[in-house]
Amino acid sequence: MQQDFGELIEPAPVRFSFGAPGWYVLAALVLLLLMLLAMVIVRYLKRNHYRKTALQWLAAEEQRGPQPDALVYAANMLLKRIAMRNYGRERVAAVQGEEWIKLLNTTCRKPCFDAADSALLQHDLYAAGTLPLSRAVEFVLKSKRWIKTHRHAF
Structure with a gap:
């Protein structure tokens, strides 16, 4: 098959980047969960x-x-x-x-x-x-x- 089409050209590998919007959403969710956990811990400590x-x-x-x-x-x-x-x-x-x-x-x-x-x-x-x-x-x-x-x- 290589003879019919010639040499296959592979694209360069995609570089890792935090620029994608999904990372911002994930960071916001993690931050929200950490804040919620901190609030629960503080409430527990105050209550007891x-x-x-x-x-x-x-x-x-x-x-x-x-x-x-x-x-x-x-x-x-x-x-x-x-x-x-x-x-x-x-x-x-x-x-x-x-x-x-x-x-x-x-x-x-x-x-x-x-x-x-x-x-x-x-x-x-x-x-x-x-x-x-x-x-x-x-x-x-x-x-x-x-x-x-x-x-x-x-």
């Missing part, structure tokens, strides 16, 4: 900043070395403040005892508290004897777990 602050405050209370009963009381009040912030004062303020523990467990991914914690908050905290440090530390650890894993009301 109180968790970090609460955990830092609770750690500072532990380091201060208060009495075990004062530590349990402080942790419980912190849980109340966080719950009121997220679920509303009307739903949380008057709840106490077993209802309070039930509310905490229903707002968490995995239940953290049990009946012993209800008894701790209702009776043991106000009993004449001193509260064992191990019970206070256990309650604070459960409180930290709840702070990290509770759901928002939205």
Whole structure:
């Protein structure tokens, strides 16, 4: 066949260039996605900043070395403040005892508290004897777990 048509002439290879309009569209889409991702991350961090602050405050209370009963009381009040912030004062303020523990467990991914914690908050905290440090530390650890894993009301 070469004899009939002669030597085939191949065109020069097409050079790569960012001058095509498709690259501008792709760059705009990537930039838009990056801005959207940044907005989502900032919103997440702002929305959960109180968790970090609460955990830092609770750690500072532990380091201060208060009495075990004062530590349990402080942790419980912190849980109340966080719950009121997220679920509303009307739903949380008057709840106490077993209802309070039930509310905490229903707002968490995995239940953290049990009946012993209800008894701790209702009776043991106000009993004449001193509260064992191990019970206070256990309650604070459960409180930290709840702070990290509770759901928002939205």
